[in-house]
Amino acid sequence: MKSFTYERATSVQAAAKAAASVQGARFIAGGTNLLDLMKLQIETPTHLIDVNHLGLDRIEETPEGGLRIGALVRNTDLAADKRVRRDYAVLSRALVAGASGQLRNKATTGGNLLQRTRCPYFYDTRMPCNKRQPGSGCGAMQGMSRSLAILGVSDACIAQHPSDMAVAMRLLDSAVDTIDANGATRSIPIADFHLLPGDTPQRETLLKPGEMITAVTLPKPIGGAHVYRKVRDRASYAFALVSVAAVFGKDGTARFAFGGIGAKPWRVAAADAAAKQGPKAVAEAALTGARTTHHNDFKKLLVERTLASLYRQQEARA
């Protein structure tokens, strides 16, 4: 690991200011992704700003009837929160489907949103990777791409977004609240927050240098039956090959978001619109524009079958 200096931020404003003024500075929250990547020298910050002690670990009700989740709320605490379990069960389900009990105790809301891809070539510094080293090429395209994305990909990068939590947040139309070095705040719809790779796969979100996530806001509850189905190589402690977050209404309407298949958490209006036509139609709409490799072509069928399984489960409950 490269040397760095470390500070414990004393206020949100000071943290954002420090991040923008020190070249190579990074925030550290749980550290479960950043330190992993620093040990491999994929990330080499010169200065770490610890944002763990800024009071951003609370979940509050908003005047609109939703919830404002502090950026430092741990994944365990978010999943276990009574209001989240009751009104946003799909989020609880997505969270507990991710990582392990130990990791969820440490992982934070902001850090989870910003976790980087699990593309094996991104992790192997001997391999070309446009995301890790812009312009070096993409090792995955002709390589072992089984786990990688089939939607939103580009000629430069086919990496998948690995988060489970973010898929549920995308389904729920959340917004990401931030503050920058000048103290200016903004609220970014989660649909816009993550960027598609295009020619610049190293750019992953709309955040500007030094801009800090302070919270994620959930709109007021939408009711319905909440489910999160994750398909992976092991029953637990593994990233998704395909995951589907869904809320089914009583009237046959539904909304869907997908993990494991997109360059970012994936949601398509046409898939929601096809809900009443059944899983095949939903899958077809969701997979419009899919670009697969020899290794990950199976994900298309897996999406359809995962949806079919969710529909059957819903019918059995009705």
Add this chain to the structure above:
Amino acid sequence: MSSDSLTRRSLLQGSAVIATAAPTLSAASATAPSPNSGAKAMMPVELTVNGREVHLQLDPRTSLLDALREHLHLTGTKKGCDHGQCGACTVIVEGRRINSCLTLAVMHDGETVTTIEGLGTPEALHPMQKAFIVHDGYQCGYCTPGQICSAVSVLEEIAAGIPSHVTQDLDDVALSDAELRERMSGNICRCAAYPNIIAAMRDVYGQSGAKGEKA
């Protein structure tokens, strides 16, 4: 790598890669910064470890795991993968289990840490330590300190009503073998002592007289 050059450590690293959630193509390097390396300034870190207050001067790069093992010589806590993929390094910080390899010691300045050495002693074993012995919950023992720290925390997490991936009703968290297996999935055991670990946990749960068990 030729098989006769396999060391115990490289074997463990290799297995961590196989067991990994994210396939890494190269065996991850598990090099710890040596106590006095690096040009950057040392930082003071104060911890309460197993009830004892300790003062350390550390390179900020020092993981909590390396602080415990290399600086405090508490070698009960093990380094398996050094990347959050095996659970051998599990310790309890401020009452919650975490992977000590994926956190910096400086991030825990002022906090309380419990390791396997703090749960019990050979003369006065923690009930979970005793149950692991009774039920043969290990073979080589390398993963065991992490397993025991997790096992103790898992029973507390169930009692606190924290749901898991296999919880049917998010508002009704109860003990079952499926729950124990799911919650212990962050602790890999290459010797596959899993069934006996579950038996040990059930035993301790039974001793606690807790209610609400599901078959």
